[in-house]
Every structure is written in structure tokens, then in C-alpha cells.
Amino acid sequence: MNPNIVETINVAREVAWLPWAVQYFFLIGLSYGAYLLSLPGVVFRRPGWAGISRLALLGALVCGLAAPVALLADLHQPGRFWHFYAYFTPTSWMSWGAFFIPVYLGGLLTYAWLAFRPDLARHAQSGGKLSGLANVLAYGGHDSRGALKAAALLAFVGAALVALYTGAEVAVVQARPLWNTPLLPLQFFVTAFAGAVGLALLFNRFSVRDQAANRRMAGVLAATQVVALAVGALWLALGLSGVSPVHAQALAEVGPSANWQFSAAWAVTATVLTLLLAWKWPGSGLLIGLLALHSAWMMRWSIFIGGQEVPKTGAGYYTYSLPLGPEGLMGIVGTAGLWVFLFVLITTLLPLDRLAAGDTDKAAA
Amino acid sequence: MKEALETPPCAAPASASRRNFLRGVPVVTAAAVAVPTPAIASTAKHQWAMLIDVRKCIGCQACTVSCIQENAVPEGSFRTVVSTYSVKLTDSAQPAGTYVLPRLCNHCDNPPCIPVCPVSATYKREDGIVAVDGDRCVGCAYCVQACPYDARFINHDTGKADKCTFCAHRVDAGLLPACVETCVGGARIFGDISDPEGELARRLKETQPQLKVLKPELDTAPRVFYIGLDERFTGKVEGQGTLWKPRSLPHA
Numbered sequence: 001m002n003p004n005i006v007e008t009i010n011v012a013r014e015v016a017w018l019p020w021a022v023q024y025f026f027l028i029g030l031s032y033g034a035y036l037l038s039l040p041g042v043v044f045r046r047p048g049w050a051g052i053s054r055l056a057l058l059g060a061l062v063c064g065l066a067a068p069v070a071l072l073a074d075l076h077q078p079g080r081f082w083h084f085y086a087y088f089t090p091t092s093w094m095s096w097g098a099f100f101i102p103v104y105l106g107g108l109l110t111y112a113w114l115a116f117r118p119d120l121a122r123h124a125q126s127g128g129k130l131s132g133l134a135n136v137l138a139y140g141g142h143d144s145r146g147a148l149k150a151a152a153l154l155a156f157v158g159a160a161l162v163a164l165y166t167g168a169e170v171a172v173v174q175a176r177p178l179w180n181t182p183l184l185p186l187q188f189f190v191t192a193f194a195g196a197v198g199l200a201l202l203f204n205r206f207s208v209r210d211q212a213a214n215r216r217m218a219g220v221l222a223a224t225q226v227v228a229l230a231v232g233a234l235w236l237a238l239g240l241s242g243v244s245p246v247h248a249q250a251l252a253e254v255g256p257s258a259n260w261q262f263s264a265a266w267a268v269t270a271t272v273l274t275l276l277l278a279w280k281w282p283g284s285g286l287l288i289g290l291l292a293l294h295s296a297w298m299m300r301w302s303i304f305i306g307g308q309e310v311p312k313t314g315a316g317y318y319t320y321s322l323p324l325g326p327e328g329l330m331g332i333v334g335t336a337g338l339w340v341f342l343f344v345l346i347t348t349l350l351p352l353d354r355l356a357a358g359d360t361d362k363a364a365a
Numbered sequence: 366m367k368e369a370l371e372t373p374p375c376a377a378p379a380s381a382s383r384r385n386f387l388r389g390v391p392v393v394t395a396a397a398v399a400v401p402t403p404a405i406a407s408t409a410k411h412q413w414a415m416l417i418d419v420r421k422c423i424g425c426q427a428c429t430v431s432c433i434q435e436n437a438v439p440e441g442s443f444r445t446v447v448s449t450y451s452v453k454l455t456d457s458a459q460p461a462g463t464y465v466l467p468r469l470c471n472h473c474d475n476p477p478c479i480p481v482c483p484v485s486a487t488y489k490r491e492d493g494i495v496a497v498d499g500d501r502c503v504g505c506a507y508c509v510q511a512c513p514y515d516a517r518f519i520n521h522d523t524g525k526a527d528k529c530t531f532c533a534h535r536v537d538a539g540l541l542p543a544c545v546e547t548c549v550g551g552a553r554i555f556g557d558i559s560d561p562e563g564e565l566a567r568r569l570k571e572t573q574p575q576l577k578v579l580k581p582e583l584d585t586a587p588r589v590f591y592i593g594l595d596e597r598f599t600g601k602v603e604g605q606g607t608l609w610k611p612r613s614l615p616h617a
Binding site: 316 | 424448450482501507509510518597600605607
């Protein structure tokens, strides 16, 4: 028998994890990725990395501070966030995440403060905008290497835990085959790190335009795109071959959809284009930076919003249209606005050019 | 499923079958205030479950409407619905037929929604009903994602996770769930699975070879059983999606 089935009545479940969630996963990913990018120059003092790492640390800070606000906004009962701490549930990755985020942010803030203390003192001395605040924050402006390394280690533990929980939280959802693959956390990580490199490239482009730093970051970005393509190819191979039933199920769920085919083609094209530009034309810092950020965001949008467009029981696919209010577009715009505010505030105290100058600036001091 | 059927009966459980309920209606109605003795006691002695005989469902959506009325479900949201499909046999001249499938929370014995809840707001009552503690729920919607039956949603009036409760408030008061009470075809049988003399256990036993649950491969051990469930409808239905969508509300 060959039945044709048409669903005539059913419930179209609306998206429950809103664009706020996309923003959270995007920003927290950029933050821990940028934190990792800050290590070579700030902690390990690798030659040629100072400017890159200091810009990356700025990115980690701005994104890390904005991300939890988006997460909070995605709760439908944001005033009850304290329940996460009052009713810890060890079986839930989200519950663990509520504890991992403060570990990461606590470590990151301390690390960034220790790294930027001398710069804050310099800003206070120069009499620039908010120099009084900079003076207070500098708290003497000492360069405490031991404390900085300890804070960086705490932030590293926090970053690793955040990367783990944000991936696992989604990957364990058996009810959504598209999410329920072991490669998803790795895909989140790779695209997050690539996006962080993209952010640092933009910071460099809009500050000192250091070509050497640009080329160095382009090389790193090219490597991330190779890894992203390799992981994507592995995902597809596992799905097509049937070696991994969960990947096969994920592929079967979205494979027939024209929208998903288009999204996949878009993602591959963007990744290949980023790779080729970063490899062959490393001077295109602005373009590849934007492309990397776009890919990181699009990947999360497709996974979260697109993933929720797949009915668990019903036929076909749900259709999502972005509402213009706080549950949709305003969530994205609002998060972006917060990001801009934090960026302006922090770069007023720590001007982008001064951070990007890296070693030169230290030498001058 | 088998394990559930073999659950040892608790001491002197009262039957929650439709027949026994109807028998008890005059008593409950007349003495509801003066003598608060419900037809079904609210104790852990019971293990509530539901059997849906798809062959008897006429797709009238009376259950859908009564559930909305009983539980003040916001417009555009549903705790239960009768999914309806037009099925055409392409190699037959026979015109397309209609297949109906009542859906609701499956009150699983191994519910995926419970472990993911970050604040333990979702829990399983001693009588098997999977419930949400509205005072604790933070509305994170993790349970909505984890439910393989699309049975949960965020209630925009309360900002909390919402789902079928088997009308726990009614059951605790000795009444049947609203959907069972209004079912025109008598397709929904609600009762105590641990009561071997009860109608539910008896019907489950009689029809055991035909019994099915939704998505059995997930090992969620649902407490909603089906008779007449076509294999093609046990999981995500392969077919053309419905064009109908509940009206979007201007909620936050």
C-alpha cells in the first residue's frame, strides 16, 4: 500500500526557546572563544600576540557581560532566576550551567581586571573620559602576574565548563534528533571560536589595522574553517552511511526539507568562502571577520529556531516568522544594543587603539 | 508497558472506570459539600493511566474543547487535541479516509521532561501523574524541548510550563478528567492501572496484543495506551503538514 497522508488538524507548537536563546548561545560562545584567543598574548606573552589577545579579551568581556542578560530574558519567569540556586537539580545540564556561568564570569572579570589594571591607571593619568572611574578601577594599576595567571586558570575552568554545558544541554535532548548528536557540542565550539577570531579581526580593523595581526588571525580563522568543514563532513558521512543512528535520524529529519537544504548549502558556501579568503587574501580582515561572525550566529539560529520548526509528532514542518516584539526582533536588537552600550563603556576606559597597540603600548609604559 | 500492567495492586483500590464513576455521580453530586467522600480517593494507592481506543474516536474535538474550558488553556494552546489526517490509498480507487489520533501528555513512567528541569519543578506524583509545580517553574522551556510528544508548551498567561495533568484537580476530587467525561465515542478510558478489577486494567488485559504506545523506541514507558494505533502514526508522521495554525497572540 502506498498511502498519501495529509494532516488536516493538529497543533503547531510555537518556538519555546526564543531568539534570546540564540543571542545567549552566540554571545557566550564568542566570549569563551575570545577568552581562549586572549591567552597567547596576555598569559603566555607569545611574540606578536599581545594586540590580538588584548582585543580578544575585550571581546570576551563585552560578550560575556551581555550574554547572561539574554539568557535571563529567555526565561518566561525571569524574576525567578534565583530558583536555579535554591533548587539545584544535578540531572539537568541547565542547572549545572547556572553554576558554571558565575565561575566563568567571575574568573573572566578578575582576569580581565588584572590584565587591564595598568591600562586603566594609564587612562586615569592621561585624564581621558571617566578618568576618575578608571583611577578607582585601576586600584594602583599594578601588574600582578601571579594573580593574573590564577584568574586566567579559573576563567579557563569556567570557559571549559560553559562550553561543555552549552553543548551538552542541547545535545542530550533526545526528542529533537537534530540536536541529539554527539558532534553538536564540537560544532558549537568550533563556530564559537571562529566567531571570536572574527570579532578580534573587526576590532583590529577598526583600531590600529595591524596587518601582521590581521594575517595571523586570518591563519587561525582558516584553520577553524577547515575544522568546521571536517566536522560537518563527518556529520554528513555518519548520517548518510548509517554508521551512527542518531546522525542518520538527524539527517532524515531535515534532509527532505528544501529550507534545510538551502541552509546547509549556505553554511557550506560561507565556510568555504571564509576559508578561501582567509587563506588566499588574508588582508580581508573586515570581510572574513564579518563572515565568521555571521556563520556563528546563523549556525545557532538554524539549530535553535530551525530545530524547533521540526514537529516531534506532526507531519511536515512548522513555519516560524520572527515577531517584531520582545519575543522576537526586539530580543535581537535589544541584546545588540546592550552589547554596544557595554562596548562603548569599556572602550571609554580602555580605548581600542591602546589595547590593540599591545607590546608597543607596554614598551611605552 | 507490561511492567505497568503487572504492577501489584494496592490495598482495596477504588475503580476509576467510567462506569463506576457514573454510578457514583449521584452520591458525589448530592453530598459534595456535606459528605466530602470522593468516588476516587486521592491517595498513592492509585496509579492513573489512560487507554485510548482510536477505533471509537470520531474526531469531534469535544475532548479538546472541554480540556480548554476545564483548565483555562489560553487561546492557541492545547493540552490535548485530536490530530486528524486524511489518508489516501494511491493504489486504490477508494476515496481518502480520515484517521484520528487523540494526543496528550503521556505521563511517562520514564519521563524525559523531569531530569532536564533545572529547578525540579516537574515531578511525578505518587499516583503516576506527571505534574508541574507552578510556584517553582522558571519558564525555561527545557521540558518543552525534552518532551518527545510535543505535549508541553509555555502558557503565556502564566509564563510557566503547561501540559495535561490528567485533570489532577478533578481526579483528586473523585472526578474523571474532562476529556474522558466528554468523550462522545467513549474512546478514552481512564482509571487505576493497579486495580485488577477496574475497567481500565481489565480492558488493557483483554486488548494487550493490540496495545501500542507512541514512540516506544524511546523507552519513556507512557501511561497512555492506544488500541487501533496505526504504525505509521506512532512517531513523527510522514506526510504533508497542516496549513492550519492557531492564531498568534500578541503575548510577550
